[in-house]
Amino acid sequence: xxxxxxxxxIFLVALATGIFNxxxxxxxxxxxxxxxxxxxxxxxxxxxxxxxxxxxxxILSIFVHHDVIDxxxxxxxxxxxxxxxGNDYFKKSQISVTRALVKTLKESDEISLKNVL
Amino acid sequence: xxxxxxxxxxxxxIVIFAVRFMGKRQxxxxxxxxxxxxxxxSDIASIPMQNTSQxxxxxxxxxxxxxxxxxxxxxxxxxxxxFRKIICGSAVILINDGKLNQNxxxxxxxxxxxxxxxxxxxxxxxxxxxxxAIVETNGKLSVLKKSEKQPPDASTLGITVPDAVFDSVVIxxxxxxxxxxxxxxxxxxxxxxxxxxxxxxxxxxFIMTANKNKEFNIIKKS
Numbered sequence: 064x065x066x067x068x069x070x071x072x073i074f075l076v077a078l079a080t081g082i083f084n085x086x087x088x089x090x091x092x093x094x095x096x097x098x099x100x101x102x103x104x105x106x107x108x109x110x111x112x113x114x115x116x117x118x119x120x121x122i123l124s125i126f127v128h129h130d131v132i133d134x135x136x137x138x139x140x141x142x143x144x145x146x147x148x149g150n151d152y153f154k155k156s157q158i159s160v161t162r163a164l165v166k167t168l169k170e171s172d173e174i175s176l177k178n179v180l
Numbered sequence: 181x182x183x184x185x186x187x188x189x190x191x192x193x194i195v196i197f198a199v200r201f202m203g204k205r206q207x208x209x210x211x212x213x214x215x216x217x218x219x220x221x222s223d224i225a226s227i228p229m230q231n232t233s234q235x236x237x238x239x240x241x242x243x244x245x246x247x248x249x250x251x252x253x254x255x256x257x258x259x260x261x262x263f264r265k266i267i268c269g270s271a272v273i274l275i276n277d278g279k280l281n282q283n284x285x286x287x288x289x290x291x292x293x294x295x296x297x298x299x300x301x302x303x304x305x306x307x308x309x310x311x312x313a314i315v316e317t318n319g320k321l322s323v324l325k326k327s328e329k330q331p332p333d334a335s336t337l338g339i340t341v342p343d344a345v346f347d348s349v350v351i352x353x354x355x356x357x358x359x360x361x362x363x364x365x366x367x368x369x370x371x372x373x374x375x376x377x378x379x380x381x382x383x384x385x386f387i388m389t390a391n392k393n394k395e396f397n398i399i400k401k402s
Contacts, residue, residue, distance in 0.1 A: 066201070070251035077244040080237065129233035 084126040085172055091119045092169035095139075099158050099165070102146055106154065109146035113139050127168065135164045187236060191225045194240065198247045211268050211318055217250045268317040275313035278326070288315060299323065347397070351388035354401075364392045 098112035116139045120132050138161040145154040198221055210218065221243055228239035257264040272284050274295065285295065295313075298321045304310055312324040334341045348360040350371060361367060374396060375382060390396040 067251060067255055069201075070248045073244050074248035074252075077241050077248070080241060084237075124235065125237055126235055128235065128238075 085174065087119075087122060088127065088168060088172040091123060092165050094119075095135075095165045096162065099142075099162050102142065103155070103158060106146035106149070109143040113143045127172075131164075131168055131171070135161070135168065138164050187229050187232070190236070191229050191239065194243060195221055195225050198243055201247055201251070213250065213253055213267050217246050220246055271317055272315045273312065274315055274321070275307055275310045275323075277312075278308040278310060280307055284315075290315075295321075345391040345393055345395075347389040347391050347395075349387060350390045350396075351382065351385045353387075354383040354385055356382070361390075364390050366390060366392070366394065370394070 094115060095112065098108060098115065101108045102112060116136065120136060124132055138157065142154070142157040142161050145157040148154075199218070224239055224242045224246075228234045228236050253267060257267060272288060274281055274284055274288075274290075280292075280295075285292070299305070299307070299310070299313070302321070302323050304323055304325060309325055309329040310323055311326045312322075314322045316322055348357075348364050350357055350360045350364065350366070356368065356371065358368070361371065371390075375385075378398065380398065380400070384401055385398060386401045387399045388396060
């Protein structure tokens with residue numbers, strides 16, 4: 064009976080970890096998307112976005128494949144550089160690259176039939 | 181490299197814990213579900229061990245879920261015989277009173293050579309000598325020989341034999357095993373008395389065995 068209780072506890076911990084992973088990825092992706100929208104209008108927000116990503120990437124690296132995080136980190140830094148440079152074309156193209164990577168991150172963790180299968 | 185090293189140790193400990201947690205049966209006779217779990221755990225553990233860009237959690241969560249599923253399945257199997265039948269299947273009678281059931285043999289996809297091989301390993305050289313041969317759910321063959329082919333035991337011969345005693349290792353490399361002593365219904369004071377009588381120090385003993393009749397054997401360290 065003790066063993067089944069421990070098994071239920073481990074099962075719940077695993078489930079909670081999965082849910083936490085899903086929530087943290089979802090919230091990070093949403094925040095990044097809103098930062099990217101704002102950065103298009105206000106380039107100053109790019110450094111704020113970069114600081115936010117730096118904080119979150121540490122937690123995300125516990126759950127998400129490190130290659131995906133590295134790609135987003137590089138893209139966020141490039142977006143920040145582009146926003147600071149004032150080159151509008153470079154900034155816009157970099158924002159769309161980052162947005163695509165964030166979308167991939169979000170979609171890879173979505174509870175969908177596509178991902179399950 | 182250091183990360184791989186640390187991960188390997190961590191995963192090794194976790195897999196050891198997982199297998200121990202699933203129970204003793206896991207390391208001896210495997211049922212279908214247990215065999216599947218064992219394969220899966222060993223495979224899952226190796227992925228984050230080799231690939232350091234893979235988060236460790238992605239290996240730990242499936243292991244935890246599989247171990248829990250195995251525990252739940254084994255509990256359900258205890259509670260429901262129908263469920264047990266679905267997961268483990270049922271035992272099959274292959275030989276009944278010296279007659280081979282060919283249909284069951286075909287269903288098991290077992291050749292006559294396989295059957296004879298297993299029978300020979302159990303000291304049976306003719307199907308006619310077998311009263312019952314059953315293929316258990318774990319795939320092992322259990323054989324009951326016909327009574328006239330079985331060696332006579334003490335009760336058949338009508339003789340009295342002394343109780344069987346077994347020797348237990350009470351000291352190994354200078355360390356006393358209280359468990360072995362309790363199995364032999366002995367205690368430390370008896371052991372100390374024996375060591376004093378033999379004029380031997382505990383640390384000089386390689387192995388000492390004893391049984392419940394207080395008979396002992398000491399092998400000194402060389």
